[in-house]
Amino acid sequence: MMARISKKQIKDEMIQQTIYHVGIYARLSVDNHNEKNESIETQIDIAKLYIKDKPEFEFYHSYIDLGKSGVNFERNGFKQLMEDIRQAKVNCVIVKDFSRLGRNYIETGNFIQKIFPFLGVRFISVTDGFDSNHVQTEDFCVNLKNLVNELYAADIAAKVKSTRKSQQKKGSYTGGYAPYGYNLCKIDGKRVLAVNEEEANIVRALFNQYEAGVNCKGLIRWLYQNNIHRPTEYRKYKHIYSKEGEVLLEWSKWTVKSILTNPVYIGCLIYGTVCKENSLLKSYQNSSFTEYSIKENTHQAIISQEQFFKIARQFEEQSLHYSNKKKDTQSVLLEEDIFDGILFCGDCNCKIKRTALIKNVNPSKKIRKYTYHCPYADRIDVKKCHNHRILLEQLQELVTESLKKQFLFSNIKKQDMMEYIKSQLELKQALLCKNSDILKKKIQTCKKRKSEQYLKYQSGRMDLQVFKKVQQENRQQVTLLSKKLEEIKNQQKENDMILAKQDMIVNSLLKRDTAIELEKEFLHTLIKKIYIFSDKRVEITFCFQEPNRINKI
Numbered sequence: 001m002m003a004r005i006s007k008k009q010i011k012d013e014m015i016q017q018t019i020y021h022v023g024i025y026a027r028l029s030v031d032n033h034n035e036k037n038e039s040i041e042t043q044i045d046i047a048k049l050y051i052k053d054k055p056e057f058e059f060y061h062s063y064i065d066l067g068k069s070g071v072n073f074e075r076n077g078f079k080q081l082m083e084d085i086r087q088a089k090v091n092c093v094i095v096k097d098f099s100r101l102g103r104n105y106i107e108t109g110n111f112i113q114k115i116f117p118f119l120g121v122r123f124i125s126v127t128d129g130f131d132s133n134h135v136q137t138e139d140f141c142v143n144l145k146n147l148v149n150e151l152y153a154a155d156i157a158a159k160v161k162s163t164r165k166s167q168q169k170k171g172s173y174t175g176g177y178a179p180y181g182y183n184l185c186k187i188d189g190k191r192v193l194a195v196n197e198e199e200a201n202i203v204r205a206l207f208n209q210y211e212a213g214v215n216c217k218g219l220i221r222w223l224y225q226n227n228i229h230r231p232t233e234y235r236k237y238k239h240i241y242s243k244e245g246e247v248l249l250e251w252s253k254w255t256v257k258s259i260l261t262n263p264v265y266i267g268c269l270i271y272g273t274v275c276k277e278n279s280l281l282k283s284y285q286n287s288s289f290t291e292y293s294i295k296e297n298t299h300q301a302i303i304s305q306e307q308f309f310k311i312a313r314q315f316e317e318q319s320l321h322y323s324n325k326k327k328d329t330q331s332v333l334l335e336e337d338i339f340d341g342i343l344f345c346g347d348c349n350c351k352i353k354r355t356a357l358i359k360n361v362n363p364s365k366k367i368r369k370y371t372y373h374c375p376y377a378d379r380i381d382v383k384k385c386h387n388h389r390i391l392l393e394q395l396q397e398l399v400t401e402s403l404k405k406q407f408l409f410s411n412i413k414k415q416d417m418m419e420y421i422k423s424q425l426e427l428k429q430a431l432l433c434k435n436s437d438i439l440k441k442k443i444q445t446c447k448k449r450k451s452e453q454y455l456k457y458q459s460g461r462m463d464l465q466v467f468k469k470v471q472q473e474n475r476q477q478v479t480l481l482s483k484k485l486e487e488i489k490n491q492q493k494e495n496d497m498i499l500a501k502q503d504m505i506v507n508s509l510l511k512r513d514t515a516i517e518l519e520k521e522f523l524h525t526l527i528k529k530i531y532i533f534s535d536k537r538v539e540i541t542f543c544f545q546e547p548n549r550i551n552k553i
Contacts, residue, residue, distance in 0.1 A: 020092035020122055021060045022051055023081050027100045028066050040064055043096040050094065050126045060090055070103035073111075085119055086438070092122040098130070118441070173298075179264045180231050181302050193264070193299040198240055200302045202228060203265060207303050210260055210311055216253045224250050224380055231255065250381040261315060266308045267301035332358055332366050338520040339395070339530065345374040346533035348385040354392075372532075387534040396518060399530060402538040420543070421502050424525050425495055432488050432495070439485045446478045 026043035044062050051057035061084065065077035084090045093116065095101050102108040116123045116132065123132040173191045178184040181203040182193040206219055214222070227242040230251050234240055242248040263270055334356065343352040353375050356368040370392035376385035390398075453470050456462040462470075502522045523530075531539040 018056060020057050021090050022047075022057050022092045022094055023060055023084060023090035024048065024062045025078065025081055025093055025095050025100065026062065026064050027068055027070060027075070027077070029068070029070060040066065043100060046096045046126055047094040050124070057092065060084075070099060070101075073102060073107060085121055086434070091120060092124070094124045094126065096125075097127045098125050101125070114445075118445070173269060177231075177235065179262060180234075180259060181265065182299070195300050195302060202240070203259060203302050206256065206259060207265075207307055207311065210314075211307060216256045216260075219256050220251050220253065221380060223256075224248065248381060249383070250379055257315075260311055263308065264299075265302045266305045267297050267299055269295045269298045332368055334368065335370070336520060337370075338518060338523055339372070339399075340520070342524060342527055343372065343395075343530050343532065345376070345385060345387050346531035346537070346539060347387045348374060348376050348383075350374055350376050350385065352532065387532070390532065390536070394536075395532065398532070398536060398538045399540070400518060402540055406540060406542075418503060418506065421506075421525055425498060429492060429495055432492050436485060436488045436492075439481050439488070443478055443481050443485070446474055446481070450474050 024044055024047040026040045026047075028040055048059065051059065063077040063081040065075040068075045068077075081090065081093065085093075098108060098112075101111065112123055112132065124130065173184065173193050178193055181196060181199045183196045185192055185194050202223075205222075209219060209222065210216075227248060228251075229237060229240060229242055229246075230249055233242075233247070233249065237243075237246060259265075337354050339352070339354070341351075344350065345352055352372050355371050355373065357371070358366050359369050360366055371389050372392065372395055373389040374385045374387040376383055377387055377389075379385070450471065453462065453467060453474070457464070457467040498521050501519060502525070505517075505519065505522050526543055528541045528543055531541075533539075
């Protein structure tokens with residue numbers, strides 16, 4: 001008689017037969033106060049050592065976030081990990097400990113106990129001895145550890161904030177680098193700004209010239225002509241004026257404007273953010289800052305208050321002028337940019353930008369005229385590009401003619417092209433279907449959670465205030481998910497119509513029709529890059545080079 005096999009044994013055997021594609025996640029925290037932060041390499045080595053000599057594990061990839069807080073999950077490395085999980089490339093996540101995954105106990109617990117299991121992902125925290133496939137204790141232990149991590153992060157943040165506020169009350173400079181025109185020194189334990197006369201003379205010159213009517217573009221030219229390094233290069237070379245053999249780059253408009261609008265040059269330190277509804281000038285005069293956000297006479301001024309506020313008023317007038325101008329143009333429809341992301345300068349390889357100007361056709365009608373240009377064409381330094389502007393109509397004509405020649409003189413056949421287009425649309429549809437299924441399951445989970453919450457409230461395990469709060473959050477989540485699901489349905493309907501449209505465009509190109517209306521979807525499906533040169537020559541790189549060979553985009 002055969003011995004009875006327990007359910008646990010069956011489960012363990014099934015687990016052993018599964019091959020796990022491992023994604024190792026490592027994070028280095030931004031807060032390193034009194035914390036021994038293991039290096040990224042150490043965290044990865046610990047995880048790799050864990051899976052060594054275990055045949056059920058196959059290492060796939062390491063996902064890294066450097067200098068990222070564990071309080072939220074808006075991290076590039078973690079986002080890439082989740083994307084690979086959704087694409088079934090990873091089905092096992094290994095971290096050194098819970099805190100590397102996150103320090104928000106609710107979100108971290110949600111991933112470990114809800115999201116990962118829902119996606120069929122095994123989760124392992126090496127030093128915590130946690131394996132979601134072999135849970136030995138109740139969820140309480142996981143929640144407790146994550147709660148401690150969150151409290152630790154909150155405690156560190158509170159201490160840093162408190163220390164900074166204390167320093168600000170004393171008039172201490174709490175920024176990083178000293179503003180241009182000042183040196184940073186320590187006096188009686190305070191970080192204080194001291195005037196650097198050589199830099200201060202340049203700051204005064206900028207204020208004086210702007211007051212006299214020279215605009216920011218003129219100031220940038222003056223700085224370049226006088227061989228004055230930008231603040232970035234100044235910190236690198238340790239001297240203001242460019243010497244032989246050093247790269248001299250033009251100042252950005254943002255840097256010049258930030259100097260002309262910084263109250264630090266009148267001896268004030270501003271902490272926090274100026275109220276958005278008010279300008280710098282109004283906020284300063286009305287004292288509409290947050291508590292302890294402004295300290296006067298903390299250091300020696302470089303310019304007078306009279307000059308500073310005069311220039312501030314000039315910026316106010318300019319801002320009002322541009323604001324009114326923007327209101328006038330908002331009524332004119334802004335058309336879709338069909339070349340966005342695939343148009344590049346053939347001379348310097350920089351991404352081409354589009355600008356729009358409003359043109360009066362008649363007193364009652366206005367239209368937008370679009371122009372494409374290389375952003376480096378306006379530079380005055382060594383990075384200057386000699387590629388000139390081109391009108392949208394000219395660009396469309398050049399690209400269309402280039403496409404016709406490509407189809408006429410190459411081995412590209414309509415059947416191969418349409419098969420490629422169809423394959424790309426099928427991939428998009430498959431991804432949309434997958435995302436749709438995920439959203440539907442999430443909505444079902446929310447509805448199930450709603451019932452669970454009600455039962456907890458009825459049994460007295462949840463008070464009314466918490467119940468109302470979680471129910472509201474649940475409703476908001478369902479609304480958001482439903483909205484995303486509706487967007488996916490609309491995209492699926494649009495994709496069904498795209499193939500027919502693109503078939504018409506291909507026919508027109510092959511027949512060399514004179515009137516062809518190019519569409520964004522068509523261009524982005526078939527083309528990787530379009531290079532336009534200063535001599536109005538166009539080169540097109542397709543997503544495939546041979547009829548029977550499709551290159552990855």
